[in-house]
Every structure is written in structure tokens, then in C-alpha cells.
Amino acid sequence: MKLSKIEPLAYGSITKERFDKEIEKGMPDVKAGKVYSADSIEAEMKRGLENSET
Template structure:
């Protein structure tokens, strides 16, 4: 028999149920999912995903108030008038750096 150890964790019941429903649909047991997580932590020598605080900036136009949208558009117009323009590659690079997209 393999050398194994038990891991005990207390988590929110709704979170557990939701996660286990998804795991079930994937055909993965909770124990296997935890084993996968631990394996990735070892391989990456850290968490296998980014840990950072959410951005306080709106990420979508639909999430902005009218005033916020007007302010952002004004910034863009002022930037163009001042001659600050960027290529599509530069914009993509900035978005990737700031938002990971």
C-alpha cells in the first residue's frame, strides 16, 4: 500500500458542495483533486495560480458609471491631443502586464 497521510481542512459547506459537484462531473474525487493541487504546488514551488488583490479599476465599460466612463474618455482624448499614442502591440503588452489578459 502507498505511503499516504491524511489532510484535514475546514471549508465552507456551500463551497465544498459546489466544488465536489464539479469534480464529480469531471470524474475526479476530492482526494485526487487535493493530490493534484499539492503536486502542482511542488512542481511550481508555490501556488499554481496568481495570488493578488483584485484591481480597484473597472474591468469592463458596463461596470463603469457614466461619470467614470466620461472621465476615461476625456483622458483618452487629452492623451491623443498631447501626442501620446500607442500601437496595438503596446496596448496589448500594457493590458497583459496590468490585468493578465
């Protein structure tokens, strides 16, 4: 498995146009229903942290 070498983007470091392009990249997933609520993501992250502490 290879990890991406692309650094995450910080909102304040890009132009509005670039931000809009990045958002558009995810729209096919949204339209296909491949979305997660903030609550489910937070719960998954907490589970991961709890498992890593044991």
C-alpha cells in the first residue's frame, strides 16, 4: 500500500477558486449518497483512540 504524498490543504492557504475545485471533487460521492454525518465520524475517531490506548 502506498500513502499519498499530497499534503492536506488548509482553508486559509488557498484561493476561493481552488477551494471550489476541491469541493467539486467530492460532489460525485455526495450525489451517490456516500456521505457520513459529523457525529458518526466523531464516534469512529473516538473508537479508534480508545482502541489505540489499550
